[in-house]
Amino acid sequence: MAGPLAGVRVLECAQIMAGPTCGALLADLGADVVKVEKIPGGDDARLYREPRVGGVSAPFLVMNRNKRGVALDLKHPAGRDALLRMVDEADVLLENYRPGTMDKLGLGWDVLHARKPSLIYCAISGYGLTGPLGGGGGFDLVAQAFAGLMSITGEAGRPPVKVGSSVADLNAGLLAATGILAAYVHRLKTGEGQRVDTSLMEAALHQTGWHASVWFATGRSPEPLGSGHVLAAPYQAFRALDGWLVIGGANQANWERICDVVGRPEWKADPRFVDNSARMANLPALVAALDAVLSTRERADWLAAFERAGVPAGPVNSIGEALSHPQTLARGMVVELEHPVAGTTRALGPPVKFSATPAEVTRHAPSLGEHTREVLREHGLDDTAIDALLASGAALQS
Numbered sequence: 001m002a003g004p005l006a007g008v009r010v011l012e013c014a015q016i017m018a019g020p021t022c023g024a025l026l027a028d029l030g031a032d033v034v035k036v037e038k039i040p041g042g043d044d045a046r047l048y049r050e051p052r053v054g055g056v057s058a059p060f061l062v063m064n065r066n067k068r069g070v071a072l073d074l075k076h077p078a079g080r081d082a083l084l085r086m087v088d089e090a091d092v093l094l095e096n097y098r099p100g101t102m103d104k105l106g107l108g109w110d111v112l113h114a115r116k117p118s119l120i121y122c123a124i125s126g127y128g129l130t131g132p133l134g135g136g137g138g139f140d141l142v143a144q145a146f147a148g149l150m151s152i153t154g155e156a157g158r159p160p161v162k163v164g165s166s167v168a169d170l171n172a173g174l175l176a177a178t179g180i181l182a183a184y185v186h187r188l189k190t191g192e193g194q195r196v197d198t199s200l201m202e203a204a205l206h207q208t209g210w211h212a213s214v215w216f217a218t219g220r221s222p223e224p225l226g227s228g229h230v231l232a233a234p235y236q237a238f239r240a241l242d243g244w245l246v247i248g249g250a251n252q253a254n255w256e257r258i259c260d261v262v263g264r265p266e267w268k269a270d271p272r273f274v275d276n277s278a279r280m281a282n283l284p285a286l287v288a289a290l291d292a293v294l295s296t297r298e299r300a301d302w303l304a305a306f307e308r309a310g311v312p313a314g315p316v317n318s319i320g321e322a323l324s325h326p327q328t329l330a331r332g333m334v335v336e337l338e339h340p341v342a343g344t345t346r347a348l349g350p351p352v353k354f355s356a357t358p359a360e361v362t363r364h365a366p367s368l369g370e371h372t373r374e375v376l377r378e379h380g381l382d383d384t385a386i387d388a389l390l391a392s393g394a395a396l397q398s
Helices: 018-028 058-064 077-088 109-115 140-146 167-190 200-218 252-261 265-269 276-281 283-294 299-309 319-324 326-330 372-378 383-392
Strands: 009-013 032-038 068-072 092-095 120-125 195-199 235-239 244-248 313-315 334-339 343-348
Touching: 009 018, 009 077, 018 032, 018 058, 018 092, 018 120, 018 167, 032 077, 058 343, 068 077, 068 372, 077 109, 077 372, 077 383, 092 167, 109 120, 120 167, 140 167, 140 200, 167 195, 167 200, 195 200, 235 283, 244 299, 252 265, 252 276, 252 299, 276 283, 299 313, 319 326, 372 383
Parallel strands: 009 032, 009 092, 032 068, 092 120, 120 195
Antiparallel strands: 235 244, 244 313, 334 343
16 A cells, blocks of 8 residues: 555454444555454445445445455454454554443453553544543444534525434544554554543534634524525525536625626625624625525526636535535545446545545455455464354355
């Protein structure tokens, strides 16, 4: 593997989304990420049967490309011992099981830290490892609800709505990767490993920044505004003649440019719209006025006009339109990989670029236990010992 983390060894004892997101990002950056899956079945994401590519779970393929795969029964003493061998040469162990699960297996922080003090142990959980809810399990939906995200998403007066993407899971993975890298820098300075602890709850709360600022300042909990912004207007989606576009009038200069583009220069002096405070206080009237004008012309015409004027604006794309856009492709955000079962597959590319150590996606998502023999050989087991592990059911090789 190339990339700035080349040579860093990561054991990913994680499944579904939060942990695998973290592992995928570290792998993109060059770390050798070995995904340790349970026997039987492996990562529960393999059970997401639709859609499938060549019989393989498409969600699993996307979340786990760039990793090697080992399958171990960690409840079996021989499987546990095999993982401990791998820990001896690892820099990081990442897990997102319910708190206490790794302890019950004899593989928790206390055991591994005593065995290898330089190990960075990252735990992603539902609510964190401390506090009255510490130790509880977690799901993205529940975390979004707990953190208030569902109370600010959707249209006013409608039922609570989950953010379309699994933002708690994804952000937890990003925060875990950031924490691991910070702990790795600390280890480079001191030689000390440590435990990194984050959760879906904290990842969801982390997404509420602007809205939290409103509550801290006023004691008022913001309500849903559709595509609108809690602090600025106009900053939302509008319907053109043939589709939707978004306009970012987040400052006074942009608002005045918008007035000129839509042919309503008199709005600059309108008491209802004269500054951001007035526009927020009169948001329904502002939206209605803009809708009446924007609905008269096609989206492409408006976007071209806003671009000429320097107003931030863009189309509301479908997922397919976004992933097919020339800018997306030019940035390498879609990669093709050959999978031994699924054939040619596509996945998201590395979202961070480096001038000297480019991030790459070079490996397909592993079949269950695809690299078990290869990895165990690297950790000192000969084929006879590996065959015994496989025969006992403590390990699996696809």
